[in-house]
Amino acid sequence: MFAEVIFNRPIPPYTYEIPERFRDVKPGLRVEVDLGGSHTVGIVYRILEKSGVKGLKPLLNVLDSSPVLNDDLFKLAEWISYYYICSVGEACWTMIPKGIKKRDVNVDYGLDEKQRPVRSENIKLTPEQKSVVDRLVDAVEKNENRVFLLHGVTGSGKTEVYLRVIDRVIKKGLGAILLVPEISLTPQTVRYFTSRFGEKLAVLHSRLTKAEKVNEWYRILRGEKPIVIGARSAIFAPLERIGAIIVDEEHETSYKSDETPRYNAKSVAYYRTRMHGGILILGSATPSVESYHLAKRGVFTLLELPNRVMNNRLPATKITDLRRSRNSRFLSKALVKAIDDRLRKNEQVILFLNRRGFSSYIFCEDCGHVIKCKNCDISMTYHRDIKKLVCHYCGYSIDPPDLCPNCGSEKLSFSGFGTERIESILNDIFPAAAIVRMDTDTVKRRRALSEILNAFAKKKIDILIGTQIVTKGLHFPDVTLVGVLNADIALNFPDFRAAERTFDLITQVAGRAGRGEKVGEVIIQTYNPSHYAIQTAKNHDYTEFFLREVKFRQAMNYPPFTRIIRLVFRGKNQDKLFDVAGACLDILVKARTGGDDILGPASCPLSKIKKNYRVHVIIKTNSIGNYRNVLVDIGNRIKKTYDVYLEIDIDPISML
Numbered sequence: 122m123f124a125e126v127i128f129n130r131p132i133p134p135y136t137y138e139i140p141e142r143f144r145d146v147k148p149g150l151r152v153e154v155d156l157g158g159s160h161t162v163g164i165v166y167r168i169l170e171k172s173g174v175k176g177l178k179p180l181l182n183v184l185d186s187s188p189v190l191n192d193d194l195f196k197l198a199e200w201i202s203y204y205y206i207c208s209v210g211e212a213c214w215t216m217i218p219k220g221i222k223k224r225d226v227n228v229d230y231g232l233d234e235k236q237r238p239v240r241s242e243n244i245k246l247t248p249e250q251k252s253v254v255d256r257l258v259d260a261v262e263k264n265e266n267r268v269f270l271l272h273g274v275t276g277s278g279k280t281e282v283y284l285r286v287i288d289r290v291i292k293k294g295l296g297a298i299l300l301v302p303e304i305s306l307t308p309q310t311v312r313y314f315t316s317r318f319g320e321k322l323a324v325l326h327s328r329l330t331k332a333e334k335v336n337e338w339y340r341i342l343r344g345e346k347p348i349v350i351g352a353r354s355a356i357f358a359p360l361e362r363i364g365a366i367i368v369d370e371e372h373e374t375s376y377k378s379d380e381t382p383r384y385n386a387k388s389v390a391y392y393r394t395r396m397h398g399g400i401l402i403l404g405s406a407t408p409s410v411e412s413y414h415l416a417k418r419g420v421f422t423l424l425e426l427p428n429r430v431m432n433n434r435l436p437a438t439k440i441t442d443l444r445r446s447r448n449s450r451f452l453s454k455a456l457v458k459a460i461d462d463r464l465r466k467n468e469q470v471i472l473f474l475n476r477r478g479f480s481s482y483i484f485c486e487d488c489g490h491v492i493k494c495k496n497c498d499i500s501m502t503y504h505r506d507i508k509k510l511v512c513h514y515c516g517y518s519i520d521p522p523d524l525c526p527n528c529g530s531e532k533l534s535f536s537g538f539g540t541e542r543i544e545s546i547l548n549d550i551f552p553a554a555a556i557v558r559m560d561t562d563t564v565k566r567r568r569a570l571s572e573i574l575n576a577f578a579k580k581k582i583d584i585l586i587g588t589q590i591v592t593k594g595l596h597f598p599d600v601t602l603v604g605v606l607n608a609d610i611a612l613n614f615p616d617f618r619a620a621e622r623t624f625d626l627i628t629q630v631a632g633r634a635g636r637g638e639k640v641g642e643v644i645i646q647t648y649n650p651s652h653y654a655i656q657t658a659k660n661h662d663y664t665e666f667f668l669r670e671v672k673f674r675q676a677m678n679y680p681p682f683t684r685i686i687r688l689v690f691r692g693k694n695q696d697k698l699f700d701v702a703g704a705c706l707d708i709l710v711k712a713r714t715g716g717d718d719i720l721g722p723a724s725c726p727l728s729k730i731k732k733n734y735r736v737h738v739i740i741k742t743n744s745i746g747n748y749r750n751v752l753v754d755i756g757n758r759i760k761k762t763y764d765v766y767l768e769i770d771i772d773p774i775s776m777l
């Protein structure tokens with residue numbers, strides 16, 4: 122007997138002989154074998170009766186008593202391997218928790234006293250919620266195999282819908298997965314779920330230790346926990362029979378992995394429900410253009426919650442034109458006045474700026490030189506608290522120079538503004554207010570995020586300034602003012618999804634305002650007041666945004682009208698990168714079908730990161746499958762021949 126073993130490497134399965142003492146070995150068990158001269162852990166993939174090859178090496182050790190993966194997950198790994206172009210082994214290692222090492226990990230992940238199940242009072246669904254729940258529950262009852270797009274404005278009560286559907290799913294004896302973009306930002310959702318489902322729920326927190334993760338994995342595998350909540354990788358939870366997968370905030374880019382295999386949890390969810398049954402629910406206030414397009418065409422079933430619960434109105438939104446009102450120091454007069462008003466009324470304010478640090482760049486007024494990171498071709502950001510210029514891509518930092526490194530001039534100007542600078546300006550204007558900044562600089566510490574959120578909930582903070590972190594899921598009834606300090610940062614990204622991101626960000630952060638009884642107000646500061654992404658976000662008009670955006674996508678042949686394959690070549694020698702990319706382009710052009718566009722090679726918008734240059738080739742096609750063999754071939758050639766690293770990205774979410 123022989124075993125095909127797979128590894129966390131870009132290599133095919135290798136065959137080993139099964140010695141008599143391991144004759145019970147079966148697929149899904151981890152084993153130790155000799156791979157190229159060193160002892161390596163692999164997973165048994167298939168058992169073979171015979172092998173044509175003589176003198177195969179034996180299995181050295183079997184590490185598990187029961188499989189770490191079930192059959193469904195093996196099939197899923199095969200699909201990931203095919204679709205995202207990686208080895209089956211790499212796909213399997215992406216799925217299992219990193220801590221799986223020993224056979225019997227026995228750490229108990231006890232729930233806090235606080236988190237023990239409590240009877241949650243029975244919320245009466247609004248008529249809108251009820252009709253959505255009825256439709257979904259009906260689909261569960263009838264074992265429909267269908268994708269639903271739940272388009273519900275912020276505060277429309279989507280979470281309650283999810284709870285009801287999952288309740289029905291587990292009553293049927295099936296499992297359910299709820300994906301959220303980032304679990305630490307959704308404490309409220311997690312609390313609702315723990316209080317409703319208690320011990321049946323596995324919360325796959327990034328803060329669990331490795332052992333706790335492994336423990337939860339086995340409990341799910343054994344069927345003890347039929348409900349799983351977690352971020353991206355929770356899509357691989359080893360549930361046996363799935364009734365529903367829910368992807369909340371489905372437009373979020375964090376569902377796409379940025380490491381090989383570059384999977385999108387949404388696509389994996391789609392495949393999982395397709396192959397193994399169950400419904401898929403994609404929920405968002407700002408659905409991705411791709412999903413909404415499919416819903417419009419009837420491929421997905423569109424469900425809508427157009428109103429907030431309890432007749433709570435969406436916030437009134439104003440745009441202030443930063444070009445006109447010569448406002449001092451990055452804050453428009455209108456915004457300062459509105460903040461002042463809220464402080465007087467003892468209400469709370471959220472200010473959003475998607476750039477941290479003090480000044481976004483330093484440039485020389487004489488020669489125009491901008492100080493950039495030596496490892497990355499990116500301007501460095503001044504952080505005043507540590508008095509350093511920092512690269513936000515690689516973390517490299519230097520003391521700010523006194524003279525221009527290019528021409529020696531003394532006229533160095535600190536331009537642009539980040540969260541740190543806004544914090545300092547606000548402290549000057551409102552010395553009595555409690556102002557806290559929430560960005561990756563201030564929440565590095567493990568508990569910092571929850572401390573800030575708790576203080577905000579207890580109204581110990583008046584003004585919360587933050588980056589993307591503040592746009593997501595927060596539910597604080599006393600927040601009546603939201604300011605978007607610079608809507609143009611997202612808009613000016615060299616990416617075809619820039620308008621979509623801008624619309625999402627504004628809508629999501631605006632959705633934090635007026636969630637209680639008091640009406641909310643949103644002020645958007647911009648240099649592009651007439652841009653459709655900003656205008657439609659102001660009017661809370663997703664449909665209009667979609668119509669405008671889809672016209673642009675069609676005219677320029679971008680998704681959803683085409684699919685994209687992006688090849689990124691990384692390496693130390695830029696000329697060589699262009700040579701290699703050019704050679705690959707020739708191969709791809711030969712494989713081209715129909716009118717597919719194959720573009721490049723060109724420097725990526727982020728042309729150098731961490732000392733590596735980056736060059737890309739972009740394929741626009743509606744038949745990705747036609748390129749698969751050629752891509753595998755290119756991948757293999759590059760691995761053998763060149764000192765160049767290739768990333769293959771199917772359906773990329775970032776073009777930078």
Ligand code: ADP
Pocket residue numbers: 244245246247250273274275276277278279280281430431596
């Ligand atoms: P969304 O996820 O759509 O932005 P949430 O699910 O966070 O909205 O709901 C917003 C708030 O409304 C929550 O505090 C929730 O408990 C409450 N809520 C939801 N449904 C109802 C209902 N039928 N009646 C009263 N309150 C509700």
Ligand code: ZN
Pocket residue numbers: 485486487488489490525526527528529530
């Ligand atoms: Zn200069």
Ligand code: ZN
Pocket residue numbers: 494495496497499512513514515516517731
């Ligand atoms: Zn850098």
